[in-house]
Amino acid sequence: MRIENHPILTFPERKRVPFSFDGREIEGREGEPIAAALLAAGVRVFSYSPKYHRPRGFFCAVGRCASCLMEVNGAANVRICVTPLEEGMKVRTQRRAEKLK
Amino acid sequence: MIQTDIAVIGGGPAGLSAALSAAACGARVTLIDNGLRLGGQLIKQTHRFFGANDFYAGLRGFEIAERLVREIRKIDRIDILSPASVTGIYEDGVLTVAAERSSRRVKPKKVVVATGASENMIPFQNNDLPGVYGAGAVQTLMNLYGVLPGSRVLVVGAGNIGLIVSYQLLQAGVRVEAVVESQGRIGGYGVHASKIRRSGVPIYTRHSIRSVNGGEGVEEAVIAAVDQKMRWQEGTEKKFRVDAVCLAAGLSPLVDLLWMTGCRMRFVRELGGYVALRDRNLRTTVETIYIAGDAAGIEEATSAMIEGKLAGLSAALSLRPHNPGSQRELGELHSQLARFRDNPAGKKAARGIRKASLPGRQEEKC
Numbered sequence: 001m002r003i004e005n006h007p008i009l010t011f012p013e014r015k016r017v018p019f020s021f022d023g024r025e026i027e028g029r030e031g032e033p034i035a036a037a038l039l040a041a042g043v044r045v046f047s048y049s050p051k052y053h054r055p056r057g058f059f060c061a062v063g064r065c066a067s068c069l070m071e072v073n074g075a076a077n078v079r080i081c082v083t084p085l086e087e088g089m090k091v092r093t094q095r096r097a098e099k100l101k
Numbered sequence: 102m103i104q105t106d107i108a109v110i111g112g113g114p115a116g117l118s119a120a121l122s123a124a125a126c127g128a129r130v131t132l133i134d135n136g137l138r139l140g141g142q143l144i145k146q147t148h149r150f151f152g153a154n155d156f157y158a159g160l161r162g163f164e165i166a167e168r169l170v171r172e173i174r175k176i177d178r179i180d181i182l183s184p185a186s187v188t189g190i191y192e193d194g195v196l197t198v199a200a201e202r203s204s205r206r207v208k209p210k211k212v213v214v215a216t217g218a219s220e221n222m223i224p225f226q227n228n229d230l231p232g233v234y235g236a237g238a239v240q241t242l243m244n245l246y247g248v249l250p251g252s253r254v255l256v257v258g259a260g261n262i263g264l265i266v267s268y269q270l271l272q273a274g275v276r277v278e279a280v281v282e283s284q285g286r287i288g289g290y291g292v293h294a295s296k297i298r299r300s301g302v303p304i305y306t307r308h309s310i311r312s313v314n315g316g317e318g319v320e321e322a323v324i325a326a327v328d329q330k331m332r333w334q335e336g337t338e339k340k341f342r343v344d345a346v347c348l349a350a351g352l353s354p355l356v357d358l359l360w361m362t363g364c365r366m367r368f369v370r371e372l373g374g375y376v377a378l379r380d381r382n383l384r385t386t387v388e389t390i391y392i393a394g395d396a397a398g399i400e401e402a403t404s405a406m407i408e409g410k411l412a413g414l415s416a417a418l419s420l421r422p423h424n425p426g427s428q429r430e431l432g433e434l435h436s437q438l439a440r441f442r443d444n445p446a447g448k449k450a451a452r453g454i455r456k457a458s459l460p461g462r463q464e465e466k467c
Contacts, residue, residue: 001248001252002248003243003247003248003249003274006272008161008272009163009247011246011247032248033137036242036246040248044231045231046231049229054229055230055231058231058234059234059238060219061234061235061237061241062219062238064219081238082184084137
């Protein structure tokens with residue numbers, strides 16, 4: 001869900017770019033955080049907790065809470081709330097604890 | 102290794118102001134910020150500030166940020182590392198800085214820590230469900246990127262942040278079902294509260310959130326009345342069909358880096374948590390480390406800007422002690438802070454600051 005009209009703010013036009021989420025292609029705006037693109041596309045669950053497999057989503061938006069870690073272009077534990085979206089990125093839901101490579 | 106006079110950590114209202122005032126005093130400054138854009142929390146504020154006149158009263162938060170950042174970029178003596186995170190402050194005074202694909206070291210003579218705050222989490226059932234979002238996160242999403250957090254939202258906390266984010270949600274076209282506040286009265290400014298009430302949003306004081314429910318995300322929120330000791334009053338539950346809950350349950354100073362420096366810290370409730378002890382000019386017990394803004398104690402953006410100026414100036418003066426007129430400038434900033442704190446919220450902060458103040462410390466000789 002994106003804001004159509006705002007009484008105060010105007011949002012700069014950003015290029016629409018395709019990227020993949022768990023293998024399916026969706027569209028976001030170039031340079032916005034991946035989390036914003038996913039939420040705008042109606043995706044709320046970003047990962048599952050390693051032990052109890054509880055769904056995890058967006059929380060702090062400033063790269064501190066670790067609730068939004070996802071696999072991006074093959075790299076695990078990417079903080080998608082502070083990672084700008086690029087065309088063709090491959091974003092995957094994380095379902096277990098991942099190791100840093 | 103980058104050699105510099107003053108490293109300012111954090112590019113929000115305090116850090117930007119610190120960088121400007123230190124540079125104006127002749128210091129070479131390296132400003133380090135971990136956001137995707139400079140400006141800290143200011144860049145997502147759509148309301149007009151009514152703070153001190155000479156501190157941008159009447160401008161909206163994001164406009165204040167634009168002005169500060171424009172000024173910063175004009176000054177050659179200020180280098181900007183952004184987005185970049187300071188990951189450590191070492192005994193020899195070296196900062197390690199990590200950026201997306203590089204890491205570097207910065208060796209400053211003085212450091213201003215203006216790292217801001219982090220949002221408080223509160224305990225309730227299923228508080229880890231997707232759809233439970235921090236107030237700052239909701240502001241970022243909506244006001245920077247134009248994405249809505251949900252269509253029906255419950256806001257927890259009626260301090261200034263809770264009230265402002267409620268109003269911002271309404272501006273963006275989101276339905277705010279209610280605002281709940283565990284205290285007996287609304288903590289934020291009356292102007293903000295009445296704007297929300299005029300829009301038909303109920304504010305429940307002495308109520309808190311008890312649980313959220315849903316499968317893969319929030320579908321319902323349950324609130325209930327609490328007494329003064331925060332005990333649930335059984336039989337008072339109210340349920341709301343919402344797809345998001347916005348938590349504005351206060352902030353805690355972000356002091357991880359300060360702990361690393363070994364400066365003396367103290368828990369001060371009025372300032373939101375552990376803070377560094379400081380003298381009047383915002384120097385900590387570690388001679389090279391200064392603090393400003395929410396990292397020095399939770400307050401708000403106008404006082405953060407004044408503190409930033411003060412910390413930047415006093416850090417710069419410690420490197421060039423014979424600067425005429427500087428003592429007067431410091432004094433002016435002290436009285437601006439005192440004037441700004443002459444109201445109930447400011448008095449609480451001032452009480453906290455007294456608890457965090459170093460007694461009888463020698464003032465900087467200028």
